[in-house]
Amino acid sequence: MPVYQATVSAPVNIACIKYWGKRDTKLILPTNSSLSVTLDQDHLRSTTTSRADASFKQDQLWLNGKVDEIKEGGRLATCISEMKRLRREFEEKNPNEPKVSRVLVPAIMHAHLLQISSFHVHISSVNNFPTAAGLASSAAGFAALVSSLAALYNLPATPSELSLISRQGSGSACRSLFGGFVAWQMGEKADGSDSYAVEVAPREHWPDIHALICVVSDTKKGTSSTSGMQRTVETSPLLQHRIKHVVPERMKAISKAILEKDFDTFARITMQDSNQFHAVALDTDPPIFYMNDVSRSIIALITEYNRASVESGGKIKAAYTYDAGPNAVIYAPKENIKEIVELIYSYFPQTEPFKDPFGLFGAAGPKGKVVDGFNAAVAKPFEAGAVKGLIHTRVGDGPRKLGAEEALLNAEGLPTVLA
Numbered sequence: 001m002p003v004y005q006a007t008v009s010a011p012v013n014i015a016c017i018k019y020w021g022k023r024d025t026k027l028i029l030p031t032n033s034s035l036s037v038t039l040d041q042d043h044l045r046s047t048t049t050s051r052a053d054a055s056f057k058q059d060q061l062w063l064n065g066k067v068d069e070i071k072e073g074g075r076l077a078t079c080i081s082e083m084k085r086l087r088r089e090f091e092e093k094n095p096n097e098p099k100v101s102r103v104l105v106p107a108i109m110h111a112h113l114l115q116i117s118s119f120h121v122h123i124s125s126v127n128n129f130p131t132a133a134g135l136a137s138s139a140a141g142f143a144a145l146v147s148s149l150a151a152l153y154n155l156p157a158t159p160s161e162l163s164l165i166s167r168q169g170s171g172s173a174c175r176s177l178f179g180g181f182v183a184w185q186m187g188e189k190a191d192g193s194d195s196y197a198v199e200v201a202p203r204e205h206w207p208d209i210h211a212l213i214c215v216v217s218d219t220k221k222g223t224s225s226t227s228g229m230q231r232t233v234e235t236s237p238l239l240q241h242r243i244k245h246v247v248p249e250r251m252k253a254i255s256k257a258i259l260e261k262d263f264d265t266f267a268r269i270t271m272q273d274s275n276q277f278h279a280v281a282l283d284t285d286p287p288i289f290y291m292n293d294v295s296r297s298i299i300a301l302i303t304e305y306n307r308a309s310v311e312s313g314g315k316i317k318a319a320y321t322y323d324a325g326p327n328a329v330i331y332a333p334k335e336n337i338k339e340i341v342e343l344i345y346s347y348f349p350q351t352e353p354f355k356d357p358f359g360l361f362g363a364a365g366p367k368g369k370v371v372d373g374f375n376a377a378v379a380k381p382f383e384a385g386a387v388k389g390l391i392h393t394r395v396g397d398g399p400r401k402l403g404a405e406e407a408l409l410n411a412e413g414l415p416t417v418l419a
């Protein structure tokens, strides 16, 4: 019997123009377009194996080795049933050419192959970073889920077409179907068919964009993105101004900045948009606070770092951005990352050695120092542990198909990794 199985990894993305607000909560249609940078899967990724088999009794998913219930009508169930629908349509259009990866005995396999949309699936997924800790695991996770099913079903779908489905798992997940710089066009139609992701530029266009993630200690966030943004839609007058008058202009301006590799403009818009997203969170009734004192101190440090550069005739060197939690993501050209790590170290002592994937520091590691002209009084130093860790990564590629040796399901269709 052939094994119908595929394994794919998918990246995290962090938005520069934030998605915040839905006009349709079931289809996950946003109130504004958004734009993100895809981060490198060499560092942060979700890996997912999907298998279809006539012997499976039900659809099942294991996340990091633990059963994750597929609730009827829920987001996982929607994504899986939408992918089965695409497979069914593909089978109907190709009655004689099932095109499933090389079959051994084509003559007797056809009838069998054509039915794989009716088989139940087993799915095993692993994140190589903390799940549900504000590091966009849902974005990478749903992108990997949809991509692995597309590979299993051998669908000829484009990344934009697949993004229509991952969007229904988690809005931000639609942007993880592409590498590089990605826009989610909000669309206008009620059925959501024009609300999908497109590539603004591939990573190769501007590979110099690096990211430093400052993982800020925090207990689990109080208000999820899903419920927080709905409260904002219902109560914030500022959101109406943002979606009508601010985001459309910013989408155009930041896309142009990316195409021109204009870091100064890219950074200014990214910081302004993070600030406005947190302003609409504060404008929500009751108000929502995602940043904490550590987050605000990192803003002060990056602001001062940029001021010192600009006032001595230089350019903006870094941009901060925050999602629905206290973790900072700092975007910067690669040449500035060393200074930025030193800056963070001087205010936030680290207990673990800096993982230095790009070999910036040698064996000694960062010591903690600020650049000339930096006003050290803009923030006070924190105790060790306020920033739990730093992850240095960069702009990355889109979902990757992996070989059978990376599969996360064993011969019986059960997860190879157990929690």
Ligand SMILES: Nc1ncnc2c1ncn2[C@@H]1O[C@H](COP(=O)(O)OP(=O)(O)OP(=O)(O)O)[C@@H](O)[C@H]1O
Binding pocket: 046, 047, 063, 125, 126, 127, 130, 131, 132, 133, 134, 135, 136, 137, 138, 139, 140, 141, 142, 144, 145, 225, 323, 324, 325
């Ligand atoms: N690899 C995965 N495969 C399938 N679903 C996943 C995967 N990883 C995460 N998820 C889903 O996403 C949920 C976590 O999403 P949540 O929004 O709470 O956290 P996050 O995405 O890590 O943080 P944030 O959205 O604030 O950046 C998990 O409970 C699970 O339902």
Ligand SMILES: C[C@@](O)(CCOP(=O)(O)OP(=O)(O)O)CC(=O)O
Binding pocket: 014, 015, 017, 018, 019, 020, 028, 034, 138, 169, 170, 171, 172, 173, 225, 226, 227, 322, 323, 324
């Ligand atoms: C602040 C954000 O990270 C919000 C992301 O929201 P989600 O995509 O997690 O929300 P749901 O669609 O309800 O799953 C901004 C962004 O990624 O654009």
